[in-house]
Amino acid sequence: MDIEAIRSGKIKQLAGADLEDEALSGSQMERVNLAGATLVGTDLSGCNLKGGRLDGANMIGAQLESADLRANLLGANLMQADLTTADLRGSNLRGANFMGAKLTQASLAGAFLSGANLMGVNLQGVDLRGAELRGANLNNANLKGADLSYADLQGASLSEANLEEADLRGANLAGAALMGANLLCAELEGANLTGVNLDRACVIGTNVTQLAS
Numbered sequence: 001m002d003i004e005a006i007r008s009g010k011i012k013q014l015a016g017a018d019l020e021d022e023a024l025s026g027s028q029m030e031r032v033n034l035a036g037a038t039l040v041g042t043d044l045s046g047c048n049l050k051g052g053r054l055d056g057a058n059m060i061g062a063q064l065e066s067a068d069l070r071a072n073l074l075g076a077n078l079m080q081a082d083l084t085t086a087d088l089r090g091s092n093l094r095g096a097n098f099m100g101a102k103l104t105q106a107s108l109a110g111a112f113l114s115g116a117n118l119m120g121v122n123l124q125g126v127d128l129r130g131a132e133l134r135g136a137n138l139n140n141a142n143l144k145g146a147d148l149s150y151a152d153l154q155g156a157s158l159s160e161a162n163l164e165e166a167d168l169r170g171a172n173l174a175g176a177a178l179m180g181a182n183l184l185c186a187e188l189e190g191a192n193l194t195g196v197n198l199d200r201a202c203v204i205g206t207n208v209t210q211l212a213s
Contacts, residue, residue, distance in 0.1 A: 001017070001019075003022060003023075003024070006019075006024065006027065006029070007024055007026075007027040007028070007029075008027075008028060009027070009028040009029050009030060009032070011032075012031060012032050012033060013033050014032060014033060014034050014037055015033050015034065015035045015036055015037065015053070016035070016036045016037060017034065017037045017038070018037070018038045019034075019037060019038060019039055019042050020038050020039070020040045020041060020042060021040070021041045021042060022042050022043070023043045024042060024043060024044050024047060025043045025044065025045045025046050025047065025063070026045070026046045026047065027044070027047045027048070028047075028048050029047055029048060029049050029052060030048050030049070030050050030051055030052065031050070031051040031052055032049065032052045032053070033052070033053045034049075034052060034053060034054045034057055035053045035054065035055050035056055035057065036055070036056045036057060037054070037057045037058070038057075038058050039054075039057055039058060039059045039062050040058055040059070040060045040061060040062070041060070041061045041062065041063075042059070042062050042063070043062075043063045044062055044063060044064050044067055045063045045064060045065040045066060045067060045082075046065070046066050046067060047064075047067045047068070048067075048068045049067060049068055049069055049070075049071050050068045050069075050070045050071060051070070051071060052071040052072070053071065053072050054069075054071055054072060054073045054076050055072050055073065055074040055075055055076065055092075056074070056075050056076065057073070057076045057077070058076075058077050059076055059077055059078050059081050060077055060078075060079045060080055060081065061079070061080045061081060062078070062081045062082070063081075063082050064078075064081055064082060064083045064086050065082050065083070065084045065085060065086065066084070066085045066086060066087075067083075067086050067087070068086075068087045069083075069086050069087060069088050069091055070087055070088065070089055070090055070091055071091055071092075072091070072092045073091055073092060073093050073096055074092050074093070074094050074095060074096070075094070075095040075096060076093070076096045076097070077096075077097045078096055078097060078098050078101050079097055079098070079099050079100050079101065080099075080100040080101060081098075081101045081102070082101070082102045083101055083102060083103050083106050084102050084103070084104045084105060084106065085104070085105045085106060086103075086106045086107075087106075087107050088106055088107060088108045088111050089107050089108070089109045089110055089111065090109075090110045090111060090112075091108075091111045091112070092111075092112050093108075093111055093112060093113045093116055094112050094113065094114050094115055094116065095114075095115045095116060096113070096116045096117070097116070097117045098116060098117060098118045098121050099117055099118075099119055099120065099121070100120075100121075101121060102122070103121060103122065103123055103126055104122065104124070104125075104126075105125070105126070106126055106127075107126075107127045108126060108127060108128045108131050109127045109128065109129040109130060109131065109147075110129070110130045110131060111128070111131045111132070112131075112132045113131055113132060113133045113136050114132055114133065114134040114135055114136060115134070115135050115136060116133070116136045116137070117136075117137045118136060118137060118138050118141050119137045119138070119139045119140060119141065120139070120140045120141060121138075121141050121142070122141075122142045123141055123142060123143050123146050124142050124143070124144045124145060124146065125144070125145045125146060125147075126143075126146050126147070127146075127147050128146055128147060128148045128151050129147050129148070129149050129150060129151065130149070130150045130151060131148070131151045131152070132151070132152045133151055133152060133153045133156050134152055134153070134154045134155055134156065135154075135155045135156060135157075136153070136156045136157070137156075137157050138156055138157060138158045138161050139157050139158065139159045139160060139161065140159070140160045140161060141158070141161045141162070142161075142162045143158075143161055143162060143163045143166050144162050144163070144164045144165060144166065145164070145165045145166060145167075146163075146166045146167070147166075147167045148163075148166055148167060148168050148171050149167045149168065149169045149170055149171065149187075150169070150170040150171060151168075151171045151172070152171075152172045153171055153172060153173050153176050154172050154173070154174045154175055154176065155174070155175045155176060156173075156176045156177070157176070157177045158176055158177060158178045158181050159177050159178070159179045159180055159181065160179070160180045160181060161178070161181045161182070162181075162182045163178075163181055163182060163183050163186050164182050164183070164184045164185060164186065165184070165185050165186060165187075166183075166186045166187070167186075167187045168186055168187055168188050168191050169187050169188070169189045169190055169191065170189075170190040170191060171188075171191045171192070172191075172192045173191055173192060173193050173196050174192050174193070174194045174195055174196070175194070175195045175196065176196050176197070177196075177197045178196055178197060178198050178201050179197055179198070179199045179200055179201065180199070180200045180201060181198070181201045181202070182201070182202045183198075183201055183202055183203050183206050184202050184204050184205055184206075185204070185205035185206065186205075186206050187206075188206050188207055188208065189207065193208065
């Protein structure tokens with residue numbers, strides 16, 4: 001396989017390709033088709049993958065620091081991947097698996113994450129404004145100080161999640177599970193809390209008077 005041609009973006013059709021452990025950092029791969037590709041341990045840090053197809057890709061342990069991933073990652077396996085400072089704004093991440101992934105300072109504003117697995121993931125301070133997280137698994141996730149304003153978390157599972165000082169203004173939390181969650185000083189102004197389960201949750205410093213019975 002011509003790695004230099006891939007790095008320069010000359011090859012666009014790489015669906016199902018095996019690029020495990022390849023060094024592709026800084027590559028210009030805009031609109032590349034990597035659907036179903038094997039990218040286990042691949043170095044894609046700083047890559048431009050905007051508009052690309054990575055749906056169903058196996059990206060376990062991939063290095064994606066500062067990568068432009070405004071792409072289709074439907075059902076991608078991103079376990080243990082390093083997505084530090086990655087740009088995922090508006091990306092299709094429905095059903096993606098992020099267990100063990102690093103997302104420090106990543107931008108997920110407006111991303112589509114319905115059904116995604118973010119269990120136990122550190123999302124402290126991450127930008128999730130307007131993100132679509134319906135039915136996502138955020139159990140035990142660290143969302144301290146995260147911006148979830150106007151996010152759609154309908155039916156999401158946030159049991160034991162840390163939402164201390166998180167911005168949830170205008171968020172849709174209808175039917176969400178927040179059992180044992182830490183909402184200390186979280187901002188909930190205008191949030192839809194209909195049917196939310198707050199059993200054992202810490203709500204000190206929050207306004208939950210709008211809760212429906």
